[in-house]
Amino acid sequence: MPHLLAVGGALPGPPHAQQEVTAAIGPLLTDDRHRLDALHRLHAASGVMSRHLALPLEEYRDLTSFGRANDLFLREGRLLAEEVTRAALAGAGLPPDAVDFLLFTSVTGISAPSIDAGLVSSVGLRPDVRRMPSFGLGCAGGAAGIARVHDYLLGHPDQVGMLVSVELCSLTFQAGDDSTANLVASGLFGDGAAAVVLVGDEHPRARGADLDVLGTRSGLYPGTADQLGWHVRDSGFEIMLAAGLPETISTHLAADVGALLAEHGLTPADVATWVVHAGGPRIFDAVSDALGLPEDALAVSRESLTAVGNLSSASVLHVLADTLRRGDPAAGGYLVVMAFGPGVSAELVLLQRPAG
Structure with a gap:
């Protein structure tokens, strides 16, 4: 891996x-x-x-x-x-x-x-x-x-x-x-x-890495192409941002997360740390509700939104860096990275802190 x-x-x-x-x-x-x-x-x-x-x-x-x-x-x-x-x-x-x-x-x-x-x-x-x-x-x-x-x-x-x-x-x-x-x-x-x-797994630096990448999953939700993205105009990129985006995430996310975790014999309850791109308060609420997460599970993501806003593709990486600086997850713990984009699409990555 x-x-x-x-x-x-x-x-x-x-x-x-x-x-x-x-x-x-x-x-x-x-x-x-x-x-x-x-x-x-x-x-x-x-x-x-x-x-x-x-x-x-x-x-x-x-x-x-x-x-x-x-x-x-x-x-x-x-x-x-x-x-x-x-x-x-x-x-x-x-x-x-x-x-x-x-x-x-x-x-x-x-x-x-x-x-x-x-x-x-x-x-x-x-x-x-x-x-x-x-x-x-x-x-x-x-x-x-x-x-x-x-x-x-x-x-x-x-x-x-x-x-x-x-x-x-x-x-x-x-x-x-x-x-x-x-x-x-x-x-x-x-x-x-x-x-x-x-x-890669055969590189000399593979041992002692911060995190092992166990698996990934992509989700594309048909019929949602007009919910998020750009209209390209003469003046540049005009935002498409539909009010129904959080509902779309609520509807589909649990199945995608469950499928990724099931490949490794896991459930959401086994995941110690959640890293979600800073899409906004309603996105956080949709993720928490869909996965049944405790109130403080997205604290680092919410702090990133407060401090720097949504950085688009860089957002989830900043949240990941902040999370690692805190020492999360502990040795042997699992971490899920997730972000949502045009399509509407979801991208998920499952990582684990090496046990020792």
């Missing part, structure tokens, strides 16, 4: 208080008093207290075109990608030229060549590193990325695989859009990046 060595995270700039962000962007979204009142209510109910943003608040008024926003994504995203790549490799105790496979994921900007290609020269990855850039997995991309690197390492057990996620959600800002979906999103998402280093 593959093994997880390290998780690194990075956030741009200083944190901004939620009230500060609301006050700055509200007039850019609408001049209707009733919609501004709705904006303040939705932001206050988001569970977010602060966020890190790629740009100073006053510069968001200039985000009026897709091209401008994407240029900024590339400029700022490259810096964060380099930072988290170095941090994760340092945490794993591996040099950059040890990486054999690199999966890059983002849903907030696009380019060809993709950002990961620049890591070869800027960080020192080998020119023959196998790269797989991914776009479209959305918030599920962090969990899916671990799963796909896991799949690669099953076939290349002596190699090193790496996942890099960069999400600058604030650069998808849509001025003049006072739809409820956009008002909610403008108070929920933050900017950040993360990276994970894994090795």
Whole structure:
């Protein structure tokens, strides 16, 4: 089985208080008093207290075109990608030229060549590193990325695989859009990046790894394609965010989690630690209700939402890093990583802390 060595995270700039962000962007979204009142209510109910943003608040008024926003994504995203790549490799105790496979994921900007290609020269990855850039997995991309690197390492057990996620959600800002979906999103998402280093079972660093990756599962729920994702407009990425998304998760999640755990002779009661991407309070409630989790089971995920907001694909990786820093789970304990994205899709990863 593959093994997880390290998780690194990075956030741009200083944190901004939620009230500060609301006050700055509200007039850019609408001049209707009733919609501004709705904006303040939705932001206050988001569970977010602060966020890190790629740009100073006053510069968001200039985000009026897709091209401008994407240029900024590339400029700022490259810096964060380099930072988290170095941090994760340092945490794993591996040099950059040890990486054999690199999966890059983002849903907030696009380019060809993709950002990961620049890591070869800027960080020192080998020119023959196998790269797989991914776009479209959305918030599920962090969990899916671990799963796909896991799949690669099953076939290349002596190699090193790496996942890099960069999400600058604030650069998808849509001025003049006072739809409820956009008002909610403008108070929920933050900017950040993360990276994970894994090795195959025959790699010298496999013994003594933080976590063993036992298995993965993907779920795609038909008939839900309009609940979460992007409408791509001339102005950029316009959010699709349906009120029924938590209900979809409540309906389907227990079966997927149960199927993954059953493959290993486990039930939800056997799982010590749950790592859920910071999708929002209603998503947390849907997960807890579907799985019958105790009240404090998602405490670290909720704390991440409060401190930095939803970082899309990087969110679940930040929650995972926070969880590991706390020493969870204990030796021999099981951990489930889960995230939800467009489709609607769910991505699950089962991990275990080595017993000794």
